[in-house]
Amino acid sequence: MAPRREERISLAAPVAPPTLRHHVTPILEVSKETPKIKAFVLSAPAIARTATPGQFMMVWIPGVDEIPMSIAAVEPDEGHVEFAAALVGEATRHLHKTKRGDLLGLRGPLGKGFELPISEGKPPPQSLLVVAGGCGAPPILFATDSALHGDWEVDVVLGATTESELLYRRRFNCLTHTLVLTTDDGTAGTQGTAVQGAEVLLKQRRAAGAEGYAACFACGPEPMLKGLVKLAKKYELPLQVSLERYMKCGVGICGHCIIDIKGSRVCTEGPVFPASQLYNTDFGKSTLDATGRRQRL
Numbered sequence: 001m002a003p004r005r006e007e008r009i010s011l012a013a014p015v016a017p018p019t020l021r022h023h024v025t026p027i028l029e030v031s032k033e034t035p036k037i038k039a040f041v042l043s044a045p046a047i048a049r050t051a052t053p054g055q056f057m058m059v060w061i062p063g064v065d066e067i068p069m070s071i072a073a074v075e076p077d078e079g080h081v082e083f084a085a086a087l088v089g090e091a092t093r094h095l096h097k098t099k100r101g102d103l104l105g106l107r108g109p110l111g112k113g114f115e116l117p118i119s120e121g122k123p124p125p126q127s128l129l130v131v132a133g134g135c136g137a138p139p140i141l142f143a144t145d146s147a148l149h150g151d152w153e154v155d156v157v158l159g160a161t162t163e164s165e166l167l168y169r170r171r172f173n174c175l176t177h178t179l180v181l182t183t184d185d186g187t188a189g190t191q192g193t194a195v196q197g198a199e200v201l202l203k204q205r206r207a208a209g210a211e212g213y214a215a216c217f218a219c220g221p222e223p224m225l226k227g228l229v230k231l232a233k234k235y236e237l238p239l240q241v242s243l244e245r246y247m248k249c250g251v252g253i254c255g256h257c258i259i260d261i262k263g264s265r266v267c268t269e270g271p272v273f274p275a276s277q278l279y280n281t282d283f284g285k286s287t288l289d290a291t292g293r294r295q296r297l
């Protein structure tokens, strides 16, 4: 006897992939890292086990908005993920008001992260230079930790406007011997920009006759990244930069984060791009706002 029609129909709702579905989870820890930046730790085992440095999550603040945040750290065994958010507008204002136990939704890990080069016949230790400016520090912290676990030597340049805004300073200090600090106002480290800090390290290395860095990873304000692209050209430094563009879907569907006529999307082909791929793009020139209007940078 043929099965009755209703017996053959699955009543289970179709399950969306984790990049489209929110993992709703309570906040485990909130810490004030700087006067403007708070860090949040949540339980998200699937993200913690698969995320690579430079990837991001879409963070849903119920009833408010969904915004992209870089992954700052993971604890794969405990299934914890951390991100750090600067207070800049409506969504981050609500985020900064949340406390332990409040629910957030996470989608991810999303995008393409940093890639350590594998050079044949040359085992680690190789040297990596990482440069973080302002709230660009989270993905750089994750990349530093991960490279050190892979036996890379990592030199860090951490820049901010002023001493109190040097995000994750203590955590970087625990990880690496070479931590160059720069502040715009000279309250800590060298007065100047993170790009100038990076040039000091590059000059020192050249003067000592040491081999150049095998790679450089950077995240921070776009003018800083633009300066680093110039510096990388001068010192023949293989540079990868993490970009920010206004994101809606975060998974390559809406096209809001496209940066060139080829249709390269920051959410899927990036957010990390080799500097060599940024010529003939909007990098350093313009960006789209929430309504799709082009804004000069």
Ligand SMILES: Cc1cc2nc3c(=O)[nH]c(=O)nc-3n(C[C@H](O)[C@H](O)[C@H](O)COP(=O)(O)OP(=O)(O)OC[C@H]3O[C@@H](n4cnc5c(N)ncnc54)[C@H](O)[C@@H]3O)c2cc1C
Residues within 6 Å of the ligand: 056, 065, 066, 067, 068, 069, 070, 071, 083, 084, 085, 086, 087, 088, 089, 090, 091, 092, 093, 135, 138, 139, 243, 244, 245, 246, 247, 248, 271, 289
């Ligand atoms: C891949 C990626 C990783 C990021 N990682 C971090 C991080 O680790 N820490 C951090 O503090 N910030 C990060 N940002 C920036 C962060 O998403 C914005 O600061 C946040 O969305 C601001 O929201 P708001 O409503 O508080 O501010 P608004 O007042 O709405 O906007 C303030 C600024 O934030 C930008 N912004 C707002 N909404 C979005 C959005 N949906 N997508 C992208 N930019 C937006 C706008 O360009 C605007 O200039 C990241 C952005 C991207 C694209």
Ligand code: FES
Residues within 6 Å of the ligand: 246, 247, 248, 249, 250, 251, 252, 253, 254, 255, 256, 257, 258, 265, 266, 267, 268
């Ligand atoms: S945010 Fe929709 S395509 Fe990138």
